[in-house]
Amino acid sequence: MISLWPVSVRRSNTLAAALICMLLFTIGALGVHALVANELSARARNTAAHDLDQLVSAYRVASLGGGRTALAAAVLSDPMFVVVADSGQAVVTSDAIVRLTPQWSIPGPAPMGAPPDWTATTTVTLRSDAHPNWREFRAYTVLGRVVNDVPASLVEPLGRTGSTLNAGLDGSGDTSLRLTVYLFVPPWTTIQVLRLFDTTMARFVPLAVVVVALVAWFASGRALRPVEAIRRELAEVSGHQLDRRVPVPRSHDEVARLAVTTNDTLDRLHQAHLRQGRFVADASHELRSPLASLRTGLEVALAHSDRADWPAVAERSLLEVSRLQRITADLLQLAVEDGPAPSDLVDVTDLVREQVAERSLATGPAVLATVAGATLVRGESVQLERLLRNLLDNAVRHARSTVSVTVSKSDGTVVLEVADDGPGVAHPFRERVFDRFVRLDEARARDAGGSGLGLTLARAIAIRHGGTLRIEDSDAGARFVARLPGA
Missing domain, CATH: 3.30.565.10 (Histidine kinase-like ATPase, C-terminal domain)
Incomplete structure (x- = not known):
């Protein structure tokens, strides 16, 4: 089975560091993106709620005698609003919406019997078949408030357009109407900031991954350089070169302790090898003497079989065999003396x-x-x-x-x-x-x-x-x- 993961420790560390860096930065970027989006959306919503309060307050002040002047005072920095009568018809629509000529569904009025502090949050989609890619054609979050007992002189005629609430007013009468004011939450600041953030992260994350990979590559190479030196030295060690020792780095880290342990092991192997050599030489000498004596005695007895004292020959041979037996038993006993x-x-x-x-x-x-x-x-x-x-x-x-x-x-x-x-x-x-x-x-x-x-x-x-x-x-x-x- 072919493994896609590199065998080299240096390459493995570099690849692992790059993947982990990419994963962490990607997760971090997504998390920060979501956090920024929520924060900016909340700020835009709060700003829109404040502007909506101004529109509602303008209607209430105008209804209490402020007249059209009070409606004209409600000026928004980025007005995208629509005021709806209980009949469902638009009373006044801001120019910011009308100039787009969208095909959209005007949000309905507040339900009958809604309390004076009624608020609503809905979604309105602006779209156009002629210009589907315009940035303004999207789904908007819309905040709604209700205003009761607005004089007809501040409402009619219906279907007006303008940048203020009093644009095109010329009505009169003693009747009063209930209006529902809707204000669009502008997403432009959120979109621009997130776009800048995404562009920055799209450049920063790959750069960070490359930097981390390079650092991991050089750090792994520096850390493994003593290991490679130890490997090369161990490769030269053989049964006739047990006196060689691996270099010990001056870093006093795990690799240095590995080198010290390796040298200690080589010392023990060297000493064991020397002891084994001496032991084999001494054992061969000790075994050679009784064997030679036993063989010589038997050869002499066989050469003069008619004059040999065979009981004496057997007795001497038995003594030499007993000596061989004692040496062999002691050697075997020493060989098993390592356990507890x-x-x-x-x-x-x-x-x-x-x-x-x-x-x-x-x-x-x-x-x-x-x-x-x-x-x-x-x-x-x-x-x-x-x-x-x-x-x-x-x-x-x-x-x-x-x-x-x-x-x-x-x-x-x-x-x-x-x-x-x-x-x-x-x-x-x-x-x-x-x-x-x-x-x-x-x-x-x-x-x-x-x-x-x-x-x-x-x-x-x-x-x-x-x-x-x-x-x-x-x-x-x-x-x-x-x-x-x-x-």
Whole structure:
């Protein structure tokens, strides 16, 4: 499916800004147009109502003795009026209407019995077949008022035309008539102002849309320039160039934070890549030694099969296979140490007692335990048992005669200590022994088959359970101290 919307962020922002600007300005122009039209129409209506009051007042003053002079005083600036008798015939029509010679329907008189303050609003359409496009030929709003008891001398003859109410008067008599005065509301000011407004907006809105689109185009380009630089730099990053970093703009905005986060991610990827490289190299070296030993022993035995001590060959092969199995198990265990630790309640004291009881049956250094009461932590029993087992294996491997295990509580923390009376670990190497496949020279010379991953795995388990594992000072030998949050 083909999308009409541009894919480019810059073009999308520009188009969106232009459309929104056009929509808002159009709605605003229509709203202002309606507001101005209503305001001007209301003003024209009020002006017409005031002029109509003058016409009605002129008739009333003239009826009370003012005579034709009072009618002549009612002069309008833009007179479009018609006075209708109760018979429906026009009494006097303004020249402004007559000169157009329209075909129109004169509004009817006020209904019989209408009160003296009767008012009406109606619509009258002026039209002409000869000049249909004249601006005067349109629908007008017309205001009407009633005037009672007007002497015939101020009315007759009917059908007069002029710009004043007394134009063509020559009647006389004692009768009185009721008249309905209609005045047209002139729309010319409203039309002119609205036309000027529409013309202005017709030029302003497109100009405003173009200006907003240009501003959005350049602003988007400036905002996306660092993003493009980040993209180009990331495109150059590969498995052999993880040391490259994206440029960080000086704007301290979202793009700058994105660049910082990207560089942090690249740092982590770089470090992980370096660790993976070292890990693969060390693992290949550690696995190569038992495999080579196993293969050499089997090849020699097969070359001299008649003189080989096959039980001894099988025993040596089994030892090498066991070493491979330990290395593989530790590697697999380290590979799954990334998830959160379970939240089961585990009693470290019970684990220590089980391990000490198990090792009391084996030959080698004596394992002594000093434990407090119940020392509960939250975690996984199998993992914590492996941590303790690895620490004990390391201590037994290097101890001369005694290994001591101590479990205590301190400020809500469970402290597990495993110490031996062996050669110990020099202070500069206390962190290095926790790296993968790192064994000190003296330890390697006395190694009885360790994988080089036991202490690494022990620290990973402690960290996974929210604790720590480090080597601390002791009077003799090495002293490993694990601190875990108590439950």
